[in-house]
Amino acid sequence: MEQTDLDTTVLDDRLAAAKQASYRLARATTAEKDAALEQVSSLLRARAVDIVSANELDLEAGRASGLAEGLLDRLTLDVRRITSIADAVLEVIGLTDPIGETLSGRTLPSGVRIDQVRVPLGVVGAIYEARPNVTIDIAVLALKSGNAVVLRGGSAAEHTNRVLIDVLRDALDAVGLPAEAVQTVDDFGRAGARHLMQARDYVDVLIPRGSAGLIRAVVDEARVPVIETGAGVVHMFLDESAPEQWAVDLVHNAKVQRPSVCNALETLLVHRDAAERLLPSVIDRLEASGVTVHADERVRALRPEALPVTDEDWATEHMSLDISVGIVDSLDDALAHIRRYSTKHTESIITNDLGNAERFLNEVDAAAVMVNASTRFTDGAEFGFGAEVGISTQKLHARGPMGLPELTSTKWIVRGAGHVRA
């Protein structure tokens, strides 16, 4: 229910309450935070029927408004999915609490002792699309790292999110932590989201999760610092020396295993002197899995049935079984193409040439740069981080898969005994 006449007082009260609660959360012990997460997990199970009923309302509204089948699927929560979310919350309990970790420290020549310790960011804002599991994901990671959270889920998940936010707040309350640490601006619609993006006095960081369009809009509008999580126009380059079996397997795994995620392959570049050797088997394997090939002129000379690739294709994250394929004259040309179209998420070279591997690793500017590995490895769980906040494609603060430490800042603790500066 979007309210067009925005009452910023109510909004600011909520943001101020989140800020106030964040001071308490920052001092919460690991035991307190873990107890809250256990409550979240059991309340999710206990209220599964309520959650499903609320979700039914959202699904009905979604069907009525003609929401696409894929979006409806992401919106759906059934008891099985709720159970799996509740299980995932328990896994977060098992992760190391980053708060209080000493990152560096020394005694200065004057005798003053300095220590750099991890502290929470404070208030984390999250703006995401109608995937109710993200509500729990983000809130649980924020709470475990001692942060308060302000949520703006998609309006299509409004009823579901309302119940989930009650679960979160009741869980905090049950263990004596402030329920105000979880806030929503969903009932203020887009105006609420816009207000959240401007609220530098209350919100320490904003994490957009969702489509490239959503992320772009947040980056453009926000005055609160943003961590961009990202769209991936992911490339693989088959170097002249690429072993055929690796080329076939890695391209197939990167493209086909889960085409709708950001680490899936979008563009395949092949060295001209390897094209005739590699492309037939690589493309045969892709096509056998239903992949549609968009090819440049030189590839089409070998595979005339392929669709012609457009400049827009090179720049597009298809999130589907489509792949753009081109032939390049050299490693330099591959690097130039990647530099032009990369979203700086993940790029991989398949090669048996050590010099070329090192050049690729050094010269490609991306969160993850790979040699002879599937781009699907860029993932918090694969990297051993446990839960994942998202994959940062920016260079400040966090780059690549973000875990709990990326939801923290640091402060310097300085201890003297009457020390003055000389």
Place this chain on the structure above:
Amino acid sequence: MEQTDLDTTVLDDRLAAAKQASYRLARATTAEKDAALEQVSSLLRARAVDIVSANELDLEAGRASGLAEGLLDRLTLDVRRITSIADAVLEVIGLTDPIGETLSGRTLPSGVRIDQVRVPLGVVGAIYEARPNVTIDIAVLALKSGNAVVLRGGSAAEHTNRVLIDVLRDALDAVGLPAEAVQTVDDFGRAGARHLMQARDYVDVLIPRGSAGLIRAVVDEARVPVIETGAGVVHMFLDESAPEQWAVDLVHNAKVQRPSVCNALETLLVHRDAAERLLPSVIDRLEASGVTVHADERVRALRPEALPVTDEDWATEHMSLDISVGIVDSLDDALAHIRRYSTKHTESIITNDLGNAERFLNEVDAAAVMVNASTRFTDGAEFGFGAEVGISTQKLHARGPMGLPELTSTKWIVRGAGHVRA
């Protein structure tokens, strides 16, 4: 000379040239970068006469336009100052090159090897006021950490900066690195600065250095990610148990040693039960050094000659020999006052009570939180970082004194041998 009719093509060409050059800088060896810095240092000495002449033009214009004496002083470069800048450049050569450092790494269960290594940010934009030494400072730190740099100095230093930028570019050229790694938008005036702040495609981070007003303007206008360096409304709290000599010495050192810098003390809070014991000697010592006291009613009951403090005073970084002094009823009230007015730079408690010390260290949210030490210690050189880019008062990416590592990002290097994700 501000050009009102902005030619964005020329500006974009420069930013694109900086981006292109940044790829070469990112691959430059430590030896190459240090050779460039040696050249910068010797060219500064060799061209001292040219620099002074250009500086004379700026100073004349400054005097003609009625620039304040303090600003004229900061604008002035004489041979002695140029020599000291050239010496400081040599010190940066001695700092550890952060690029290539491995921050973490492991072999995944699948056998894939991942390493997180430091890489340059790319292109660093700097917006600062008419202090020509900052031109060399920032450029040299950016180059040492493998970044290209786009500079926007104050227009009042235009002639001086032009010569300094020639020095930087000639130094790069002399050692075979691209001169394009140093760019200026000074000749485009405010329009150039605005363009720089929007240039997300070319510029990776923007660092404003200068007054609170300048920093606010950059934060408000920029679409490029900003690292806020900071204004400091710095507090000291004299707890009930504060030893008198420490109180007198630390308050004096923090306020008087260098009042125009960001880690200087602005506000003194005193526990009501210590006020009569401590305030007379603390204030006597301050007044003997020419400090003007702005006091609340309860302090004025003890020191009727003090000026009344205003709400604006509490929120002001005076940068002068002025101090705001208030009496609070408890540590909680001190924490609440600090929470309200702090710019999150540096806060210090003087106490002999361990419990209160720990509460202050834990609960105050600032880049540096101190017990029984002068706030003047928050400084890159004091912390042992060598040169300092600035002091970040934000929570993302860097917090507190920023050295070379804070001018870097990371990337994940992933090495497989035909590994696909299961």
